[in-house]
Amino acid sequence: MFWSLSFHLLPDEEIIEDSTKRSYSGLRSAYSVFLTNKRAIFRFDGLGSSMTQSFFYGEILDIKPSKRLFVNYIRLRTKNRDFLLNTSDPDYWAKRVLNIKENTAESPETATSATSPSSGKKKKELLDMLTILRKNSLLTDKELEEKVQLLDSMKF
Numbered sequence: 001m002f003w004s005l006s007f008h009l010l011p012d013e014e015i016i017e018d019s020t021k022r023s024y025s026g027l028r029s030a031y032s033v034f035l036t037n038k039r040a041i042f043r044f045d046g047l048g049s050s051m052t053q054s055f056f057y058g059e060i061l062d063i064k065p066s067k068r069l070f071v072n073y074i075r076l077r078t079k080n081r082d083f084l085l086n087t088s089d090p091d092y093w094a095k096r097v098l099n100i101k102e103n104t105a106e107s108p109e110t111a112t113s114a115t116s117p118s119s120g121k122k123k124k125e126l127l128d129m130l131t132i133l134r135k136n137s138l139l140t141d142k143e144l145e146e147k148v149q150l151l152d153s154m155k156f
Contacts, residue, residue: 008132011125013038016100019088030086033093037104040076040097042085053083057101065090126151 009015019033034041041054059078066075066084073084074094087093130147133139139147 009036010038017096019093033087035096035100037100040100042087053085057097057104060097060101063094063097065094123151 013036015034015036017033017035030044032043032045034043039054039056040060041052044051044053055076055078060076061079062075062077064075066073068084071086072090074087074090076083076085076097127148130139130144130151134141134144
């Protein structure tokens, strides 16, 4: 799970479904849901800001609808923590996340036969992540320079 100010799709990631394209009646929920082929993304749309939480399907241990004080939530459980996310139609989204998680899970044969990404590709992905952190002012120029030097010294 990681937080970001806005979400950027990862390489080879495609949005399968998103809640902003669906029509709902009633009160607007606090979170919009975006399901991709790699992760479930929950964007908080409130108080003039939007923060994004995303969970790779492998880190989701359980997801199910929950009700607290007459408000419907999705209860998402990871290894380290439980999250309550106020979404429209939590029954639907919990089932969709589980369905996609099951369909994207690698079988043992494909997991062992899959080739590991090249070291250059790993390094580029990490550098891209650092650049995004800098663009969103989460890293200073000095911190970015230190991280890039550390990245250059690492062996992949």
